[in-house]
Amino acid sequence: MSSEVIAALREVHDLLTTFDEPSRIRRAADELEGAADKVVACAAELVDVPEPENLQLRLSFAVKAIRAAEKAARAHRRNPLTRPLSHARFALNTGKARGWLQGILEKLDAAPTPPSGA
Template identity: 50%
Template sequence: MSVKAVNGLREVLVLVESFDGPSAIHRAAELEAAERQVAAYADELLEVTESTEVQRLLAGAVKALQVARKAGHTHQRTPLTRPVSQARFALKLGSAAGGLRLALEELDPDHPLPPPPFGKDSR
């Protein structure tokens, strides 16, 4: 296990989970760096782990981040599709966070993750 990769993936997860609420879609450009980081950590982990499940989860997270970022750009360009873009953005961010969480649980089972912040009461 690469400690650097695991810690990096944890940081990306924190970033992804910080996208909370409808206004978060305006931060979609931040996801491009997260995509690159996850892909780089997946490459790094490919050399130290033989788990195809982890690679599949990380590849899915990268794809979900790409789609979320594109939904954010569509939200800016096309006012008529904003409700759909918003829903797609939230769905894909949740998919990316789930993939990252599952990969981290498999990579580092001795250090459990805190519960996800999604669905928290904002009052």
Template identity: 45%
Template sequence: MSTELRDRLREIQDALGVVDGPEGVERAGDLGAHAEAIERYAAELTAEGEEPGEAAERLTGAAKAVRRAAKAAERYRVNPLTRDFSQGRFALATGQARVRLGGAIDVLDGVPDAAADAS
């Protein structure tokens, strides 16, 4: 796995950290592009024939979470009555995406899974 791909994933993870927070939902315009990029990287992993299993699954989960965040941001803009709920959904989804991206990067780096060590 190339370090270039890991660096791109870290950049997306950092970008998601910037949009997290109360004012972040209003600056969430790049989420669709981030989701597409994550899905493309998951497909690259599968195409390379390396052990894509866990890393690709985590990337797919991250892409889904980013799409949920984009939907929450859209609901935030469209419906003022549910802004508090939409903001909460947005924060939860971006947090999940960041954690899943971090997990995928750890798998690609060969870092042992802490959850597996706990059992």
């Protein structure tokens, strides 16, 4: 497992964390571009991790949520009548993606600690 992969996943997680207010949806479509692709690239690097099916499933859920958030952000720009719904969809999907990535990062960062008193 590469530290670059963990850093890339953390970067996407940190980006999603910046979308904590409804007004941030205006810049989201541009800033989220490429985030899902970055997670897909990380998934390809993590195929040899123990329990890869579970990890790959979590990564696929994160990608799906990021793409749905991008879609909601684009809809927010296009259609003023559905903006309240776009805000809700965007918040839901960025939260889901952030949660999936947080769980993945916790699992990848959990390294076995050496026994004390050795």
